[in-house]
Structure formats: C-alpha cells, structure tokens
Amino acid sequence: MFVASSTAALVGLAAAAATGIFTGSGSIGFLLGSCAGFVGGSLHYYRMCLAQALSSLDEHPRLMQLHLAYNFPWLGYQHLRRSQLRSKEWARTSFARQGNLIAAWLSASDALDEIHDRKTALILEAIIRQETAKGLIEDKEE
Template sequence: MPAINESDYGSLSQTPHGILKILGGYGNVRGPGLFMFRSMVAGTSTAMIMGLASGIVSSAIWGTAALPFVIFSSIGFAVGSIRWYVVSSQEALLQLQRYPALLRMHVVSNFPWLPEYARHGPSWYTPQRFGTGWVRRSILIASWLSAQPALDEIQKQAEEALVQEYAEGRVHVQDEDRK
C-alpha cells in the first residue's frame, strides 16, 4: 500500500474521494473501484430502508423483527444494487452516444489490459455495441464514472454559453416565437 504523508491529509479531505484514499490507500479512485463503491452505497442505503421498514412492521404485528429484517435488508441490497446498475447503464449509454471519443479514452485508460478496445476508433464505440453484453456494459459504466469530471465540465461550459446568449439577448423566448 502506498504511504501517505501527514501533509497530504488536508488536501485529501477536500477531494470528492479523499476519504477512500485516506482509509484504503487507493491512489486512483475511479473506474472499477468507484463503480463497486457506488454500487455498495446504493445497495446499502436500500437495504437499510427496507430492513428498518420491515422491522417496524413485523415488530408491530408479531412482536419480533429479526428474521424479516434480515430477509428484507438482503432483498433491499440486491434491489438497490441492481437498480443502480440499470440506471447507470442507461446514463453511460446515453453519454456514449453523445461523447464517444471521451468515453473511448476512459475505456482505454481504465482497462489497459484489454488491448482490443484501443485498436478501434471512436466510431466503433456505439450504444448498440456496448449495450448488448454485460461485460462491455460494465466496462462502459466504470469508464463513464471516471469520465464524470470531464462530462460535468462539458455541461458547465454549455450552460455558461447558453446563459451568455440569454444575457446578450440572442436567444428569444419560445412564447414570443409562437405569436
């Protein structure tokens, strides 16, 4: 595990994934590691909600809640993780449609041990190709997560340009066009 200097703790606590670097010694919290972490958070939060809700209901009915809590929290973890996978898969495929070159770069950098992805250009990276199998879809989701800062920056710049157009009066309200 890489050593972390005490002076690094201040800057690490300010980054979005700094706590993972401090606790686990991870130097690169992105791609597959971030995918697993977010899946666990989604599953755990759903497990807590379903487990506690079933515990309250079953203790009111039967006076005990041990077995219903265990069963429903386990179901909750599975449901939460699967739901997160489905939603993130849809979002990753949508972003692949919009920004194939960016996601290609992240696929190649996150999975260097899979050289077949580096052989193809951005036109090969399509939602149809990555939406068919669970392996490619999982690779895409992990790469989409690591591309998130760049995607956020693209969104921010597009929003700033649109706000500037409104401020300069170059964009007209749609209701005025309909009159």
C-alpha cells in the same frame, strides 16, 4: 451505493416491523428485508449508471473510448471502430463489458462535467446577449 444501502435500511425496517407484528421478533424480517433491499437498490443503481454511461457514449464517443482505453488497456478498446461506439452495441453486451463502460463513465465524470459547464456558460451568454439586445437587461458596465 448510497441508494443500495438506504434501500436496504428502509426495506429492512419495514420487514422488521411487519414480522415483528406477526411473530413478536423482527430480526429475521430485518435480515431478509435488508438483503432484498440491498439487492434491489444495487440493481437500480447499476441500471441508472448504465443508462448514463450509454448516454455519454452517444454524446461523447471519443472521450468514452479514451477512458475505456486508459482503464482497460489490455482489452483493446483503443482499437474500436466508430460503429462499435454506439449505445445499441453496448446495451446488448455482457455485464462485464457494460461494467467496463460504467467504470469509464465514472472516470470521465470530471471531463463530462466540464463539458456540461462550458455548454451551460455558452447558452447563458447567448441568452444574456439576446435579453440585453431586447432591453430586458440593463448593461451595468456603463
């Protein structure tokens, strides 16, 4: 939520400066500007989290289903069919269901980071092997 609070501060200060120039007092401008900035920043944060969660759902549907089921066992996410675990299905659902997906994505972030780290390590190993074979990198263990 750093995005929302920093947006609130920046928009609030800009609105305070603008109203201060015209009215001599920037308090109302700061109040209204910071509220508008917070709402705008929060909406932006929600949309970015939803985009990341939908992307993770497409890449790792079983992991996301596991976290949906762990976080919301009473909603029956453990019984979803594979076809229901696509981002197209979730992009058109209610805000509550999208919020559940975002919560599952946040709780799965450590596992997603580990998957990303392992993939990165495998790619780096392949690159190093290729460059070593080409003679671009000397083998320092000799």
